[in-house]
Amino acid sequence: MTDDAHDHDDLRALLRSVDPASSLPQADPTRVARLLEDTMTHQPTDESRADGTHHRSRLTWTMAAAAAVLIVGGVFFAVGGDRGDDAPAPSAGEAPSSRAGGAAAPPVDAPLRTVTELTVAAAAANGKCLVPEAAPDVVAKQETVFDGTVQSISGSAVTLLPTRFYHGDPTDLVVVQAPGQEMDALLTAVTFEEGKRYLVAATDGRVTLCGFTAEYSDSLAAVYGQAFG
């Protein structure tokens, strides 16, 4: 600041006299520790399908999927206007291709690299899930299924380098585009981290969450291998 900071000490002091947090006590250290632990071991879905605690009918799944689609439609509508203030980090735009209005684009015929662009269903993180093993019909419906490694995560895109396409047209890269809110849903549902290997499934250009897209595991790979191998 070029102007003399002391000129404004009075004003700052006045404002501080109305600071609502001035009487806020320090956070309880044990609560902070617990919060940190929760953060680092964050399990996004609150039901663990591996426990086999609940079994949901096909209808439930269908309804949830339908709801997710509806909600995504709404979210795209609602989010469209204020994308600008969503992502704290600037989007690096790793993809050499152009965006296709947020919808799924067929592999782009860029000269150097082909890219599959996907989006994500914002509400799916809260949807009810089936274990992929128990839902062969859902597995079979996946239009894009690949095994790939996360190259980069920016404010609004996760870029993956696919190593194997189980299903769908193979491309050199896959970019999952998501405006801030949906990106949060995606990162909450799948713990994407740079350099790690994932199995990603998508229908209608949208990443299928709920265990169908997950960090690589032999069991999930076997499901896809069996379905599309």
Place this chain on the structure above:
Amino acid sequence: MWHGGDVTSPARRARLEDVAAEVVEPVRRFLARRTDPATAEDVLAEVLLVCWRRLGEVPDAPLPWAYGVARHCLANAERGARRQQRVAARVATVDPPATRVAGPGDDEPPAVEVVSEALATLPAKDAELLRLWAWEQLTPAEIALVLDLTPNAASIRLHRAREKLREALRKNGLRAGHEGTTGRRKP
């Protein structure tokens, strides 16, 4: 178990702990100043989650960045809350953060009121700049990071916002002159 959240290296954990040590308390205060306690708690957890997920992006001086993240998360939370309220057709308004409770020796409540009112009359962006400057005690360069402005723009806007606040205080009968912080009552 598809999420594999337990694959966390000790180095990552240590880094998050370092970031959290710098960020948790200030962000908690930041949120307490701007929303109700329940939302503040939720958003704080979200901010930490963003730190964890994007650990590689967290700058060496994490605080302004974290305020920026908190601002976005809070905006999202409030958008969601507004949507819910519309759907439920509820008229209940979110309690604004309580202004400071008068403490001992507070014989000048009107001054506090005048300042709060003056702040409330400013455009939202100006008021937020002033809050970041006075409450979070950020420099204009740091404010620029939080609000996605250039440092120069932040400087200029802060300067103008201060002028506007002084003007509003003057109108409301409180002199924020150079002789100190003593508020004067309306004549």
